[in-house]
Amino acid sequence: MPGVSARHLSLEERRQLAVNLTRVLALCRPILDAYIIEFFTDNLWGTLPDSWQAALDGLNPPQLATLLLGMPGEGEVVRYRSVWPLTLLALKSTATSLAFTRTPGFHTPSEFLENPSQSSRLTAPFRKHVRPKKQHEIRRLGELVKKLSDLTGCTQVVDVGSGQGHLSRFMSLGLGLMVKSIEGDQRLVERAQHLDQELLQALKKEEKRNPQVVHTGPRHSPHHVVRWVDPTALCEELLLPLENPHQGGARLLLTGLHACGDLSVALLRHFCCCPEVVALASVGCCYMKLSDPGGYPLSEWVAGLPGYELPYRLREGACHAVEEYAERLQKAGPGLRTHCYRAALETVIRCAQPALRRPGVQGIPRVHELKIEEYVKRGLQRVGLDPHLPLNLAALQAHQAQENRVVAYFSLALLLAPLVETLILLDRLLYLQEQGFHAELLPIFSPELSPRNLVLVATKMPLGQAFSVLETEDS
Template structure:
């Protein structure tokens, strides 16, 4: 393990150095393009190279690995910036998986009863993750799967009804638990009707057990969960508690913010948790180092001792928010020269007008203006200014100063694209931090037990933790596609099985498109079980 550990440590250190070098670019808000003169922050040679590059050429030259359509000679420093960012970021496509779909559609690999209420994006995710969970559960000898942050129970339902696994679904929002139980009852009714007609339905008759409660990240071996919100004051029984020798696989599909970190702590500390799969999201909600470390010892980032010891490892809210952007989706907009790109400039001009009228109004949330790209700027401003308490009649919305800023729309897009190129590096650093944490915890667990930091185990202690990061989903419509897999047993057979399956993955072909899903999410949309993040300024710039 020393070889992989050293490589991961070196990669994390290299990313920290690169992010520190480009921090003014990473921490910049594109809505402040004019108010903070962001274009002037770029080296003059970069300004000259990027000022008039059309969006499709920008996508090919900047966001794609190979620049085959660039006709101008770019500065070596800009080429080095791109090459470094792409080399240090984790690959987001499986080296053997062939994706041919252009848009998510109904998955023919899921029985129709398991598709109901499930968006196409989520269908793809639960089927792919379910395969990993089943193999990992078998390899680790697990008796039960515990799905934390289960939301409306889509993953839990597939694991139980579709794969026949014993599943406990834990969700902190009691209303989502009620919805999940209602969906389970609907599925069981439809299953019985189909069986009564003599139809052969490839489903198991046992559903998941739903629990309304929250895990305590500091004490996974307690017998009770924290109470749900809203819910009764007393917590329900903890499926990871200390009763009995049951071995558990812990999973979380897009567990929001610190919840994904809590899963790692439970895996590292609880002798009952034998395996883990974690797909994170909402990095901006991670707790970070406070002014006084003693006030909050359990942080979401940094998690590992190695990353915490790197000078300049801190990540701003803006950097962590940027890591949640859909790079592949944005590259597609550039290639198509989408009219939606002009809303970046619209929002930056609007910010200039707002601050000129009231300097105290900075980075205010302007709710999405529907089809903003189809409007003229005066029409856009007429809708946006009242949302921050300003009267549009007090502004000259078609002045020469406004038109001069609007003519710089291509520069705004180029600047945003540069910042977006750093986003995968931030995500890679956060995930590397988690991988290193597990390696650190697995290497010294016995010492912490003997020192009394952890309780005596009821199950044998492993010599170390096995862990890996896998690009599991198609990143074009599931941007948070890297799954952290960990086990207290060898992972080789599980990872080998994934490699064998990836060449003929049925999700990579043309699935049937039944068109009967009533709630189709756009690429990169938030999962329904995840609380919405604080409105980002970049999202505001899209409308």
């Protein structure tokens, strides 16, 4: 989707963008607050203006992808079948113009053209045990961190929330960086250490098979530490330099690949408070897990705006994958009916037990192959209710007939979701600037592969024109 680049906005323009976002989100709060599983119980379709209902009713999924979400289409798909109300057109235009662009600023052939499960940009040892999405992410973020490290003279990278260590391994054994990995789960750290040794053995074998490939310098495996990082306090372990007799005062670069909830906020606070931390490259996720207050807002500017509040539901919606859903719309597969089925199930649940609202339903295999009544029976069993309750089959079939309306409403909410993410990330940019630091947001992952694809880059010295090297794709 198109959008605005944070990279080219002045401080005043960023502040004005925050003002505009809070105003628009306040106007759209009813749509963003809604749960799609309450489509029938709360008559969500009836809450839309009549003119919006008329414009959206009857649109098939590919038309919604193109006309509402702005995805490419062909032929009849790109044509409006009726004149849309100006209010709906204005909303679509506003949502597009206010959201940070998620499209990388470079164009390069896909690394998965030859094999959808193996990146052509990573050597085989670094692909083992790593899914395609993660292959793409560790390569792109790792290369950015390497460039940022060189530009800022960092002596050590600290990977916070490192999980199984895929990013740390690539940065250390692939790019030659000194890396400390911090992870709170002992089992993940043990797994990471096992994979380190496995990778080292694979690299040694590869060198024997290809002696013409000369490896320069010693290889340093990541240094793994089991430690929970408290978002409300500084972590001394995070700041300790690795033992190195040739290393003077440490200059640290903090990074986190999809650091969950408050962990991203903890990285920002360590960067601001600790003089030894000179650079930051953080990709956040799980905005619904941010503490309230504490995790948002961070900046004085956003905290002073009327309507800045982002309740749990809005932050949860900001984590949806717009591009992935738009692709599903374009394919118009039967899997799109899942939301309609779940909304129909909610009506039965509330009829049987009114106090039970929005219960979690464990995954029901191959939903799209089931008749709606069979899905409802299985769903009742999943939430602990009698699957043999008498069902109003006519009512269920009437709900199923509104499948396209459910899809249209959900698409409308997805159109607005990037505005919430934009405000959260903009708040972080402004917070860093209020502390006197230099901060930018760059879309570095393909959004189709990795929906949370904006990396927050911060430094304590201006990089000037050198910053542009971070946006480029390595050959």
